[in-house]
Amino acid sequence: MTVAELVDGPLWTVALTVFVAGVAWRLLVLIATGWKRDLSHPRSGSLGGAIRGVVGRFLPSQGMAGRLRLHLVAGYLFHLGLFALLFFAAPHVDFYRDRLFGFDWTPLPHWAFILAAEAAFLGLLMLWLNRVLNPVTRLISESGDHAASVLTFLVMLTGCLALARSHETLRLLHFFVVELFMIYFPFSRLMHSFTFLLSRAAQGAHYGRRGVRV
Amino acid sequence: MNAYGLLWGLLLALLSTAAQAQNDTPPQSGIWIPNPGADLWKAVRQRGQPEPSTTQVQGLDSNQLINVAGEKFRDWRRERFIRYAAYLLAGVPVVILLFHMLHGAMKLEPSGRKLLRFDLYDRVAHWLLATVFLFLAFTGLLLLFGRFVIVPWLGLDAFSPIASASKEGHNLFGPLFLVALLWVFLRFVARNLPAWRDIVWLLKGGGAFGGKHPSAGFFNGGEKLWFWSLAVFGLLLSLSGLLLDFPSYAPSRELLVLALVVHGAAAVILVAFSFGHIYMGTAGVEGTLEGMRDGTVDANWARQHHDQWYAEMVREGRLEALSEAQENRAETTTGQLEEGRT
Numbered sequence: 208m209t210v211a212e213l214v215d216g217p218l219w220t221v222a223l224t225v226f227v228a229g230v231a232w233r234l235l236v237l238i239a240t241g242w243k244r245d246l247s248h249p250r251s252g253s254l255g256g257a258i259r260g261v262v263g264r265f266l267p268s269q270g271m272a273g274r275l276r277l278h279l280v281a282g283y284l285f286h287l288g289l290f291a292l293l294f295f296a297a298p299h300v301d302f303y304r305d306r307l308f309g310f311d312w313t314p315l316p317h318w319a320f321i322l323a324a325e326a327a328f329l330g331l332l333m334l335w336l337n338r339v340l341n342p343v344t345r346l347i348s349e350s351g352d353h354a355a356s357v358l359t360f361l362v363m364l365t366g367c368l369a370l371a372r373s374h375e376t377l378r379l380l381h382f383f384v385v386e387l388f389m390i391y392f393p394f395s396r397l398m399h400s401f402t403f404l405l406s407r408a409a410q411g412a413h414y415g416r417r418g419v420r421v
Numbered sequence: 422m423n424a425y426g427l428l429w430g431l432l433l434a435l436l437s438t439a440a441q442a443q444n445d446t447p448p449q450s451g452i453w454i455p456n457p458g459a460d461l462w463k464a465v466r467q468r469g470q471p472e473p474s475t476t477q478v479q480g481l482d483s484n485q486l487i488n489v490a491g492e493k494f495r496d497w498r499r500e501r502f503i504r505y506a507a508y509l510l511a512g513v514p515v516v517i518l519l520f521h522m523l524h525g526a527m528k529l530e531p532s533g534r535k536l537l538r539f540d541l542y543d544r545v546a547h548w549l550l551a552t553v554f555l556f557l558a559f560t561g562l563l564l565l566f567g568r569f570v571i572v573p574w575l576g577l578d579a580f581s582p583i584a585s586a587s588k589e590g591h592n593l594f595g596p597l598f599l600v601a602l603l604w605v606f607l608r609f610v611a612r613n614l615p616a617w618r619d620i621v622w623l624l625k626g627g628g629a630f631g632g633k634h635p636s637a638g639f640f641n642g643g644e645k646l647w648f649w650s651l652a653v654f655g656l657l658l659s660l661s662g663l664l665l666d667f668p669s670y671a672p673s674r675e676l677l678v679l680a681l682v683v684h685g686a687a688a689v690i691l692v693a694f695s696f697g698h699i700y701m702g703t704a705g706v707e708g709t710l711e712g713m714r715d716g717t718v719d720a721n722w723a724r725q726h727h728d729q730w731y732a733e734m735v736r737e738g739r740l741e742a743l744s745e746a747q748e749n750r751a752e753t754t755t756g757q758l759e760e761g762r763t
């Protein structure tokens with residue numbers, strides 16, 4: 208079996224299985240574990256609190272906005288850029304159709320794809336630089352945080368290097384890094400792509416019950 | 422066969438028929454044998470042909486089969502530009518190495534007292550620019566020298582994906598350089614306004630060759646020279662790069678050739694300059710890197726290299742403020758002070 212066959216075949220199956228099963232398992236465990244029953248009399252509804260928690264956290268709380276300016280701008284640049292790239296870049300839409308879902312949707316025009324890539328790179332670089340240059344975030348960062356950033360960067364970089372879609376080697380390199388990323392995903396900080404909803408909702412519901420406005 | 426291939430084929434077939442038709446006329450004298458290709462190539466190069474050929478292909482000069490000026494430029498690029506660029510980029514590190522061997526690093530005797538030099542925004546902006554610049558330099562140099570270095574070493578088949586990857590990466594990161602450059606410019610320009618003492622600093626070579634250390638403010642003459650070179654050449658680099666990213670918007674081919682010349686020259690100058698900057702920021706001057714990494718520098722470093730800035734900080738009581746805060750809680754001082762500033 209050639210390297211190309213391995214990357215395109217069994218390794219992809221392994222990566223997809225680990226990713227889907229791993230993410231599902233971790234989410235199930237989190238949900239099944241639940242949390243301690245709050246016996247106090249609720250001051251207001253927890254559903255409203257949960258919704259406020261999920262939506263409200265898209266903006267920093269007052270008083271923190273100034274301090275988090277860099278984080279906020281870079282965070283949005285990166286996450287929106289990456290979201291657009293991941294789901295709406297023409298090569299990805301082709302891939303989802305051919306290898307995963309059997310159907311496709313309208314991709315971004317090329318210029319918007321490139322703009323999204325620029326935003327994602329700028330955001331990720333700024334976020335990681337902030338992480339290592341801010342003494343506080345540097346202190347609380349662990350190797351897992353750096354590994355997640357570096358792996359995400361490598362996925363994006365190899366994708367960008369293969370942009371001409373003219374060399375099989377470059378496509379395979381990108382695909383291989385994506386597979387590593389998918390295998391690492393469920394065991395890492397990257398899980399926050401899913402868990403942020405759970406944690407925001409749980410925290411929001413808790414605050415809601417207690418009548419705390421954040 | 423693509424549209425260009427078809428066009429080429431058709432034009433060549435037409436031209437060769439035309440050339441043959443001319444050659445069919447019998448020679449006037451018995452010894453003159455015309456070169457059957459001469460007229461063809463004359464036509465292809467459009468020498469002495471006032472009317473340009475027509476084509477349906479949309480694009481700059483797409484009705485021209487061979488661009489003579491372009492060929493001249495390519496020869497100049499290969500024969501001269503790449504050679505002199507190689508001399509410069511190989512020569513500068515050698516000079517730096519020799520200097521370091523003879524002179525050694527500028528030593529620092531730490532006082533243990535710190536001054537805040539660069540806040541978080543300064544540092545993120547600097548390292549963003551540095552990262553993007555180094556990536557562009559790496560991919561750009563691969564494209565410039567690849568044919569002469571990578572091809573003989575790894576072969577054409579290996580160079581082909583390397584070149585494609587470098588080109589795509591270079592094109593995509595180019596605009597980020599402009600963004601980072603503007604950010605650095607806005608944050609640092611006020612501290613880089615020229616002063617008379619900077620000229621003196623430069624004339625004395627920054628005190629590297631003996632004598633008293635020349636006086637300097639927040640940035641010294643050498644740093645200001647780097648800053649302004651970066652601003653001017655960086656802008657030229659970005660603007661020419663953007664034109665090369667979107668060649669179909671260029672008004673003429675001459676402008677594209679000019680953009681290539683400007684882009685190459687500005688890039689090589691800045692890369693060569695950056696070697697010196699990186700040396701001074703790391704091995705050359707002890708204690709300098711700390712400022713861009715943690716934000717703080719040792720008070721003795723400031724006194725040694727930026728005496729006027731040091732005096733100003735002492736006058737404003739900044740040295741004491743940071744030292745006291747440090748005594749209380751060493752790790753978080755930079756963060757706390759930065760929060761106050763940003």
Ligand code: HEM
Binds near residue numbers: 702703
């Ligand atoms: C990767 C290697 C690099 C290192 C180790 C480095 C280090 C440093 C350090 C320590 C300073 C502060 C000097 C001081 O305190 O006076 C500085 C300043 C600066 N650096 Fe870098 N740097 C690097 C790359 C770059 C690159 C590639 C660029 C630009 C393309 C750049 C642009 C600047 C600018 C504009 C300043 C401010 C100087 C001024 O405004 O006068 N640096 N660098």
